[in-house]
Amino acid sequence: MKKWKVAVIGCGSIAGYAHFPSYAKMKDHAEVVACADIVPEKAKAAAEKWGIPHWYASVEELLANEPEVDYVDVCTWTAAHAPVTIAAAKAGKHVLCEKPLAANLEQGLAMAEAIREAGVTFMLAVCTRYGSEQQKFIELRDAGTFGDIYLAKTAYVRRRGVPGGWFTNKAIAGGGPVLDIGVHAIDRTWYLMGKPNPISVSAEVSYRIGKNNSEASFTWGEGLADRPGPEIFDVEDSAAVFFRFEGGKAMIAEASWTINGREEFYSKLYGTKAGVSFDPLTIYGTDENGKLTDEKVEVPGNDFYEDEIRHFIACLDEGKEPISPMSDALVIQKMLDGIYRSAEAHAEVKI
Ligand SMILES: NC(=O)c1ccc[n+]([C@@H]2O[C@H](COP(=O)([O-])OP(=O)(O)OC[C@H]3O[C@@H](n4cnc5c(N)ncnc54)[C@H](O)[C@@H]3O)[C@@H](O)[C@H]2O)c1
Numbered sequence: 001m002k003k004w005k006v007a008v009i010g011c012g013s014i015a016g017y018a019h020f021p022s023y024a025k026m027k028d029h030a031e032v033v034a035c036a037d038i039v040p041e042k043a044k045a046a047a048e049k050w051g052i053p054h055w056y057a058s059v060e061e062l063l064a065n066e067p068e069v070d071y072v073d074v075c076t077w078t079a080a081h082a083p084v085t086i087a088a089a090k091a092g093k094h095v096l097c098e099k100p101l102a103a104n105l106e107q108g109l110a111m112a113e114a115i116r117e118a119g120v121t122f123m124l125a126v127c128t129r130y131g132s133e134q135q136k137f138i139e140l141r142d143a144g145t146f147g148d149i150y151l152a153k154t155a156y157v158r159r160r161g162v163p164g165g166w167f168t169n170k171a172i173a174g175g176g177p178v179l180d181i182g183v184h185a186i187d188r189t190w191y192l193m194g195k196p197n198p199i200s201v202s203a204e205v206s207y208r209i210g211k212n213n214s215e216a217s218f219t220w221g222e223g224l225a226d227r228p229g230p231e232i233f234d235v236e237d238s239a240a241v242f243f244r245f246e247g248g249k250a251m252i253a254e255a256s257w258t259i260n261g262r263e264e265f266y267s268k269l270y271g272t273k274a275g276v277s278f279d280p281l282t283i284y285g286t287d288e289n290g291k292l293t294d295e296k297v298e299v300p301g302n303d304f305y306e307d308e309i310r311h312f313i314a315c316l317d318e319g320k321e322p323i324s325p326m327s328d329a330l331v332i333q334k335m336l337d338g339i340y341r342s343a344e345a346h347a348e349v350k351i
Contacts, residue, residue, distance in 0.1 A: 003028065007088075009037075022310075035062075037057070059083075071095060072088035073096045079172045081102050081103070082103075085122075086111060095121075098125045100332075100333065103179070111326075122322075128188045129324055130304040133299045134278070140297075145285075147274065156182055157255065157262075178205065178340070193249065203239055203240065203242070207236055211233035238257070239256070240254055
């Protein structure tokens with residue numbers, strides 16, 4: 001079995017709690033040979049903690065000094081996904097990149113072009129596609145359990161959960177909860193629906209609560225002290241969205257860091273034969289007598305970060321396309337872009 005040589009770029013929160021610990025569990029199959037961060041002390045600290053032989057202050061320096069790297073794992077803040085991915089692709093490296101694809105559609109398109117030109121494998125790390133219940137659902141869906149899935153509802157909403165630092169700065173994050181957590185809800189639900197072709201979106205985004213509150217009452221997540229900001233708060237704090245797909249299908253979506261309501265992260269899908277919800281996986285169907293049934297399906301939990309990275313490596317081993325390829329990442333980025341265009345116009349817009 002080939003042992004893949006990995007370079008992790010961006011040694012902040014997600015690298016620290018998901019990527020480095022996952023690599024530590026697959027040492028026979030992947031080895032982090034180098035890491036980089038524009039804050040060199042963070043790269044050095046990660047190298048010391050995880051036993052990584054070399055660390056650098058930029059992706060360029062790393063690529064120049066580590067020619068044997070097979071793939072680059074992009075864990076930088078969102079506006080750096082494009083330059084780092086493009087540099088890696090130009091050096092002939094495969095790329096695994098954290099969600100969202102990019103801070104805006106233009107950057108996403110440039111990334112897609114670089115990946116296409118280099119002919120390397122790209123996977124977007126949208127971890128919630130890789131949950132064991134979601135993968136079980138795909139199996140049942142493909143066996144015809146749900147019939148034609150025509151409607152879905154999803155939300156990722158926090159009551160007071162603004163991540164600290166750059167997440168509220170549009171120049172670095174690209175947007176607020178739509179790009180931060182809405183992407184999980186929308187991406188997962190679209191994928192589970194069977195990736196229907198988006199036609200249009202109607203959305204409103206709100207700036208009412210987030211920017212008017214103090215940093216102290218809003219910080220959420222790990223590694224906040226290390227993040228620059230959030231002196232700038234120019235992103236939305238909530239969004240309400242309606243997507244229209246080909247074939248008369250639709251998705252209703254909500255994303256918020258500051259909702260005055262219950263915290264939720266769900267995907268509900270409705271098909272002609274049955275519907276589904278998760279946590280736990282529950283099928284809403286009918287029995288042979290037409291009686292309504294709620295069937296809970298037991299699925300052992302999993303570490304979806306680890307399984308996502310293992311899936312990427314398996315795709316490299318076998319030369320196959322990942323579950324979350326660039327083509328999907330671009331569709332989702334177009335859908336997210338449509339949310340902001342629609343909110344700006346206060347009208348439905350084409351995707
Ligand atoms: N999949 C998930 O559940 C999940 C969870 C959290 C964050 N994320 C995503 O991961 C990314 C990072 O988020 P985070 O919470 O780790 O942020 P963070 O601020 O903790 O870490 C980002 C790091 O990137 C570094 N960096 C920025 N530009 C760089 C560049 N050009 N080259 C090298 N290093 C650079 C920063 O110095 C920082 O250390 C974001 O895109 C975020 O959306 C995903």
